Amino acid sequence: NSGRGLRCHVLTSPGRYKALTALLLLGPGTPMLFQGQEFAASSPFCFFADCTGELAQLTRQGRAMFLSQFPNLAQADMQVRLPDPTDSETFVSSKLDLSERQHHAEIYALHRDLLRLRRIDLVFRSQRPGGMDGAVLGPESFVLRFFGGHGDDRLLVVNLGSDLHLAPAPEPLLAPPEGMDWVILWSSEDPRYGGDGVIPLEDEDNWHLPGHTATVLRPHTRQDQEG
Numbered sequence: 001n002s003g004r005g006l007r008c009h010v011l012t013s014p015g016r017y018k019a020l021t022a023l024l025l026l027g028p029g030t031p032m033l034f035q036g037q038e039f040a041a042s043s044p045f046c047f048f049a050d051c052t053g054e055l056a057q058l059t060r061q062g063r064a065m066f067l068s069q070f071p072n073l074a075q076a077d078m079q080v081r082l083p084d085p086t087d088s089e090t091f092v093s094s095k096l097d098l099s100e101r102q103h104h105a106e107i108y109a110l111h112r113d114l115l116r117l118r119r120i121d122l123v124f125r126s127q128r129p130g131g132m133d134g135a136v137l138g139p140e141s142f143v144l145r146f147f148g149g150h151g152d153d154r155l156l157v158v159n160l161g162s163d164l165h166l167a168p169a170p171e172p173l174l175a176p177p178e179g180m181d182w183v184i185l186w187s188s189e190d191p192r193y194g195g196d197g198v199i200p201l202e203d204e205d206n207w208h209l210p211g212h213t214a215t216v217l218r219p220h221t222r223q224d225q226e227g
Contacts, residue, residue: 003067003072003073003078003082004083005045005083006044007036007037007040007041007045008037009040009107014194015188015213017040018107018110018188018193018195018212018213018214019158019159019160019212019214020158021111021214022114022188022214023214025115026117026124026156027144027156031118033111036100037111038108038111039100040104040107040108041100042097043093043094044093045094046083046093046094047083047090048085048087049085056086059086060086063082064079067082106192107193107194109192109193110188110192110193113186117186117216121154122148122152123146123148123154124146124154126146126148132145132146132147133145133147135171135172137157137159137166137169137209138159138161138164140160141160141161141209142157142158143156143157143173143174144156145173151177151178152177152219153219154216154218155173155215156214156216157209157215157217158214159213159214161212163208164207164211165207165209166206166208166209167207168205168206169202169205169206169207174202174207179221180219180220180221181219181220182201182202183217183219183220184215184217185216185217185218186215187213187215188214188215189213189215195213201217
């Protein structure tokens with residue numbers, strides 16, 4: 001319901017968009033994607049209607065009245081700039097360009113890989129009551145822990161703010177299962193998604209969370225206990 005029909009990826013940073021996409025696609029419940037969201041469609045999505053005459057006038061008035069509940073869109077200079085829902089150009093401008101699946105291949109791959117992870121990873125698939133807990137790590141950072149059987153848990157660490165250093169990390173949910181360490185299973189900073197590269201988050205009891213990122217971790221037996 002934005003006045004100009006702008007999509008989410010236009011209204012935030014690329015890093016935050018990828019991080020919140022991870023939260024949406026791996027979190028509990030059934031994720032719902034708006035058409036074109038999976039490849040960051042460049043077209044807006046405006047309200048449009050196929051009507052003429054008096055009904056068209058009533059439609060324009062009703063749309064403007066509805067949007068006036070938002071203080072910024074109630075201003076006169078925005079009201080006159082609202083796309084006319086009965087203008088055919090409003091509809092045409094909102095049509096998807098499916099070739100952007102190739103042109104925006106990085107964000108398309110991110111959605112595809114997250115949905116695949118949700119489908120094949122037994123911990124993310126389970127979606128059982130009480131199977132998840134979470135905690136705040138900073139003003140714009142949090143962790144979700146998905147509990148699997150026999151300590152085979154998953155962590156989803158999201159940082160929507162600037163780089164965050166936890167030295168030491170006081171949150172119990174960050175502790176790995178006994179005799180194990182965390183290793184990265186997936187990261188929004190993977191170069192395949194246009195990221196700047198993946199680095200370990202944990203160094204002994206200290207954690208470094210890069211800004212505008214989401215990271216999935218899984219447990220791995222410590223090297224000194226292998227063999």
